[in-house]
Amino acid sequence: MEQVVEHAGVDIWAVISERFAQIKRGLRRLFGCWHLKLSLPFTRGAETYRTCLTCGARRRFDLDQWTMVGDFYYAGKQNSALDGGAISGSARSG
Ligand SMILES: [Zn+2]
Secondary structure, eight states: OOOOOOOOSSOHHHHHHHHHHHHHHHHHHHHOOOOOSBOOOEEETTEEEEEBTTTOOEEEEETTTTEEEEEEEOGGGSOSSOOOOSOOOOOOOO
């Protein structure tokens, strides 16, 4: 009398869901994020941008026209050197 009891040490659904997460990440990497979920515009220094809540990409935001301009970019690729720390107090005439 053979009794086959599959006693899997791992939860198969956990494996499957993990696989799906990997596939979703792979697809996102292949086709790119659609940047559908964006944060509200942030103003940091002289720059205003919105951040994609899904992948973290940023896009410049024009406050005057209240629209996004330019392409998405990733903040991690900027220079690590922090410039612009010194604020010049030169007042422009006009
Ligand atoms: Zn995105």
